[in-house]
Amino acid sequence: IVAVAVQLASQLFKVVFYSLKERRFRPDYFISTGGMPSAHTAFVTALTVSLGLHHGFASEFFAVAFVFSVIIVYDLVRVRGAVHAHTRILAMLLEQIQLRQKVVLPHLVAHTLPEIIAGLLVGAAAAAAVYCLI
Numbered sequence: 001i002v003a004v005a006v007q008l009a010s011q012l013f014k015v016v017f018y019s020l021k022e023r024r025f026r027p028d029y030f031i032s033t034g035g036m037p038s039a040h041t042a043f044v045t046a047l048t049v050s051l052g053l054h055h056g057f058a059s060e061f062f063a064v065a066f067v068f069s070v071i072i073v074y075d076l077v078r079v080r081g082a083v084h085a086h087t088r089i090l091a092m093l094l095e096q097i098q099l100r101q102k103v104v105l106p107h108l109v110a111h112t113l114p115e116i117i118a119g120l121l122v123g124a125a126a127a128a129a130v131y132c133l134i
Contacts, residue, residue: 003047006126010039010119034084038111038119040076044069045123053131073120076111 014029029035048065055061
């Protein structure tokens, strides 16, 4: 429950943050794959920390969640980072051959390191807070 709540809260935060930043309502950020904070990182961190706090950090539950969390964060940093770089290059090429208006490319594909760190902090803090409250 904590992980899902953190995911939704992170996505909602993006809508508010980017709407204020861009001075227009941006509901599309609720389903975006990039931006501050990394909702993917917050989700897997909240899940992993919650399992560690509930079952112990030496449990097999925590171990499995931790491994999958590392894979997801690695994907965010490396694979999506490469996709984001390719998207920028493709956009420049399309602009040069004047096809930019006909092709819509996503502008948020990957996360920056600060967005991932923010996701880690949000997820861990939320899991710890809920654990302490319960």
